[in-house]
Structures are given as C-alpha cells and as structure tokens.
Amino acid sequence: MEWMAWTLPTALFFVAVGVLLSCMTVFELRRPCVERRGFLPLVTSRGDRLFIGLLASAYLHLAVIGASDWPLWVASLLSLAWLVVVLRWG
C-alpha cells in the first residue's frame, strides 16, 4: 500500500465517498425511491440526483481553484448547499 502514497485528507475523502454510497444503498433498500421530475429537465431517481450534484460540485471546485482566488472552503460550502437543493428539489 506504500506506493499508493496515502495522505490523511484523501483517505478521509474516500472513506466519505464509501460511507455515502453505503448510506444510499441502505436508504434505497429501506425506502425505495420513486423517479420524479423536479427543476432538472429530466426524470431522475435519488441516485441520479446525487451524481448530478457531485459532478457539478467537482466542476464548481475546479472553477473556484482555476478562476478565482477564493479559499477552497467557499467552494465546499457552496457545493454542500447545491447538493441539498438538488437532492431535495432536483
């Protein structure tokens, strides 16, 4: 595992991703979701909305890093808000 060059932040990141996926799985098994259409222009399930939210968050982070001098946590906070919005009303 040494060659994988782990660091604490990246390890935490992947643990978070793993936990998120497991939570979604358990949630889905307990209460299967119904596909619906919110403000996004297509019919989505819960997993679709999570994916859209995460992908947009990644791009938001890149935009903040690439085009502005804001600190990174600004992007993270914005992403979190965006995630909540997409999952709830998307």
Place this chain on the structure above:
Amino acid sequence: MNKVPNNKAWWLVLPVFLLVAFSAVVPMMTVVNYSVQDIFDASNRYFVGADWYRQVLRDPALHDALLRQFIYSGCVLLIEIPLGIAIALTMPTKGRMASVCLIIMAIPLLIPWNVVGTIWQIFGRADIGLLGATLAKLGVSYNYAGDPLDAWVTVLVMDVWHWTSLVALLCYSGLRAIPDVYYQAARIDRASGWAVFRHIQLPKLKSVLLIAVMLRFMDSFMIYTEPFVLTGGGPGNATTFLSQTLTRMAVGQFDLGPAAAFSLVYFLIILLVSWLFYTAMTHADKE
C-alpha cells in the same frame, strides 16, 4: 421488455464488478493521492493541497492542448459522421458483394494503432511514400514533419481513414433494420430520395448514430498512439493532444503531481460528456 426486480442478480454482476473495480478504483485512488502531493520518491513526499490543480488549470499550454483537442474531435465528428452515413447508403444491401464490402471496410479497424501511424508515416513521406511523392510531382508543397498545417491535416485524414468505417458499419446495420414496407410506402407516395432519407432512414438511424457519435468522440478525445507515431506531436505543438501532453508530463518529466491533477480534470471532462451521451441514449431507447 419488462424487467423483474431481483437484487440477487448482483451475484451475476459481481465478477465483472470486482474485476473492473480492481483495475479502475485502485489506480483512481492513487491518482487522487498523487494529485495533492509533491512527490520526489516514496519517502519524500509533501502535502500541497490544491496547488497542482491551480497550476494545471492556469497553464496556458494545457488550455491550448484542450482547445486543440476539442477542435480536433469536432473536425473528426463533422467529417466522419456524414461521410459514414453516405457510405452506408451506397453499400449493396445483400449477397456476396455486401460481405466483401464489410470485410474491406473493417480492415483499418483491425490494424494496431501504432501500425496505422507507421503506414501513414511511410505513405506521406516525399522520398519513399506514394502520397508524398505524388503530391511533390503535382507541385504541392507538402511536408507533414515540418509544416504544422500539413501535420494537422495528415493526422485528420489518417483518423478519417482509420475510423470512418466504424461509423459506416454502424449506420449500415441500422439501415438493414428498416423493414421493406417503409420503402414500399415511400414508393407509392412517390417520395424523392431525399425525402426517404430525411423521413425514413435518418429517424431509424438515430440510436446507432448516438452510439457512433459517442464512440468517435470518446476515442478521438483520447487519441494518442497514431499522432505520436506519425508526428511525435510536432512540428512544435501542432498535433500534441491531451493524452500526449499528459503522458509527456507523467512519464517524460516525471511530474507526478501535476500529471495526476491534470488526469483528474481530463477524467471529469470525459465523465460529463459520457453522462450527457448516456442520458441521451437511454432516452432514445425509451422512445
């Protein structure tokens, strides 16, 4: 077809999942790890946060490579898709001739990519290549190793040579799936050739065309071997596309951190585009 809900089906998918996860997830994690560190060797590495991303995202050379890549992929699609459709329309529909056509057209697809580069490298040279020599005889100044535009055009023509057949074969199979009744109805209505194409053939081709566009976009977006063999990315940077920039960074200069950060940006672009295509494709299937 109505599918039965059954979570036990996971057992059938598990081998695929494990096999692909082994090859995809572990390297992916490693790339993420690299992208946030400055690595000299296994024991000398320092956490640098988002610095590499900042550097990569603001690097004008990479912007250029990205722009070139999009222009290139755009050109590839603009030429190969219409050409492929046109060729599929001219192909014989059945019999021995159809088989022969299929086999001839599949030949370029089966040649290893570096050999494709070699073939065109030889073919375009003015001293030993048929194309280069013919153009020289005709008085056209053509030198793919020295002139950026010539190099660019050669790489594009090579890609057309290599991959148009794939589009044509996809369209051909799409056309074969149209029932004869449609054509008979068109004949009764005295529809023109264009009307038949516009209202019968094109709509039926929609789903295969989506696959063709997706495959051609993805493959041209990660093109590496052919231009590498043909021009080595030159002259200057005229034919240096994303994959090559990346490989040069990671293997040539051993800049692991920036190369990893760049890989992830590259991957995110691919992810977005393939998601768009996939969504479009599943929608087309539903209709």
Place this chain on the structure above:
Amino acid sequence: MTLRKAVPLLLYFFFLLVPIYWLLNMSFKSNTEILGGLTLWPQAFTFDNYRVIFTDPSWYSGYLNSLYYVCLNTVISLAVALPAAYAFSRYRFLGDRHLFFWLLTNRMAPPAVFLLPFFQLYSSIGLFDTHIAVALAHCLFNVPLAVWILEGFMSGVPKEIDETAYIDGYSFPRFFVKIFLPLIGSGIGVTAFFCFMFSWVELLLARTLTSVSAKPIAAVMTRTVSASGIDWGVLAAAGVLTILPGMLVIWFVRNHVAKGFALGRV
C-alpha cells in the same frame, strides 16, 4: 447496384486500400529499392524481410506474446461478461443503471490517465511483465464493452424462453449453458471479435506493463530504428503481419458483423 452508387463506394475503397497496398508493396522490396526511388511494384521481389521476422525469436515472440494476452483477455472478458449481461438484460436490481454507467465510463477513460498507477499496481502484486497483467489491464475497457454488446443481443431473446425452461425444471446454470448460450451464439462471436480487436490494437498499456518476457509486437517494432537508420523493409513486413490476425478473425464473424457493429441494438 447503380453506377451512381458504385463510384463513390469504389473511391472510398481506393482510399482505404492504397496505404495498405503501399505497405504490402514495401514489405516485398529490399531497402535499397525502397530508398532508391518509387516503384509501384517490387522490381526485385524478395521474402528477406519476412525471413528476418520468422527466424529471429525476439521478433516472432512478439507476435506470440500479443496473441497470448489477446486470447487470454478475450476469454476472461467473455467469461465474466456473460452472466453480468444476462443480469442487466433480465433483472432490475439496486443501482443497476448507475453500475452500467460506471462500467461505460471505464471504456471511455483515456488509458493515459491510468498509466503510472497501473504500472505500480501490477508491480506491487508481482505481475509486471506477465501476459496475465496485460490481459487484466485490457479488461478495463473490454469487459464494459462486452457487457454492453451482449446485453443488446440478450435483450433480443424473448423472456418466455427463460420462463418455459424454468418451468421444465432446468436449473439456472444448466439453462444458461444448454439453452441460452446457443441462442446468442452470433452475439458471443461478435463480442469475441470486438474484444480481440480492441485488445490487439491497443499499445499504450501493453507497452507500459511489459519489458521483456511478455513484450507485445507493437513494442518490438520500434527495434527497426537503429543507428544506421530505419529498416523500412522489415518495418513494413512486421506491419503487414499485424494485420493478418484481424483479417482471420473477421472472416469467422463476417455474417454477423452487420448486426454486431450495432452492438446488437437494432
């Protein structure tokens, strides 16, 4: 076929075949003739270039290595993709669409992204420079493709066949092997063709994961560049030989190619 259709098609075939003809032509010439001037046909027809390849182990072992890992990859890809494609075509299960999309993204990820980690991953588990390493690495893009194609073919088989077989008392493995696989025989052939093709033409990963004992032919070809210049004749001969296996494979599936190229989806 009308003349109006035949002419463009013939022009296209001309465009396809001329570069290949030139390669073939060069492979039968000596280097002095190649460099001496353009001849549309070999003046001094020679098999010397091919003799070099077939007598030198470091040359022909490249072909054997390539064929070995390509076949290995095809077998592995088919073996794991068949049950998975069945699951995707017949059942709805937790996260199926997301899993399918994730598989497809691997078909689309540029190998350049994974190059270095791949090298380290396979070194760390002691598989570097083995055929199985290349075969496994190529699974990354071939397995998703195989699942995709097979799923298309399997969706075309009516589900009533499955149900009847289960009622008749077939167990799943027996039904799958005895009844289902023969039904999608052409699909399997086409899938094998695609796996073979994409593994055969790939160079970047194959070259990175091998050094000596599993070196693919594509990497061996760089040997023709030496201090005294490029050995064009041998290079051309080696190129011609790399085209042959593909031709052979497509001959076997020629009747199913049309359907196969649409990934079983029309």
